[in-house]
Amino acid sequence: MIYLTQTESPFKIGDIVRVQKKHRTFDKKGLISIYSKKLYKIIVIKGKRYEVDDGSYYYAEQLVKGTDQLPNQSQYQKLVKQNKQQNKTE
Numbered sequence: 118m119i120y121l122t123q124t125e126s127p128f129k130i131g132d133i134v135r136v137q138k139k140h141r142t143f144d145k146k147g148l149i150s151i152y153s154k155k156l157y158k159i160i161v162i163k164g165k166r167y168e169v170d171d172g173s174y175y176y177a178e179q180l181v182k183g184t185d186q187l188p189n190q191s192q193y194q195k196l197v198k199q200n201k202q203q204n205k206t207e
Contacts, residue, residue, distance in 0.1 A: 126177070128167055132159045133183040136175055156183040 128134065135152040157169035166174045 126162065128159055128162075128177065128180060128182075130159055130162060133157070134159060134167075134169065134180045135183045136169065136173070137179040137181075152181055 133156050135155070136157060137151055138153055140151070157171060159167050160170050161168040163174070165176055167177065167180060168174050
């Protein structure tokens with residue numbers, strides 16, 4: 118396991134991130150995004166934890182740098198169909 122020090126932090130104050138959603142028992146793994154649709158801003162770094170603008174704390178493993186584009190459900194379904202077709206031809 119790799120431990121990050123404060124200087125090696127992958128995020129800085131002011132970075133825009135998405136947070137990891139809680140996994141439910143019967144969620145379909147390939148069709149549902151594991152990260153939030155909402156974008157958050159990092160406002161405080163306390164040790165290994167990051168506070169986002171809604172007041173919640175997360176570790177670096179639970180965050181991903183945010184982008185404006187998030188694949189929608191139809192794009193996921195297209196990817197699943199393409200993968201199935203590729204597997205049939207192999």
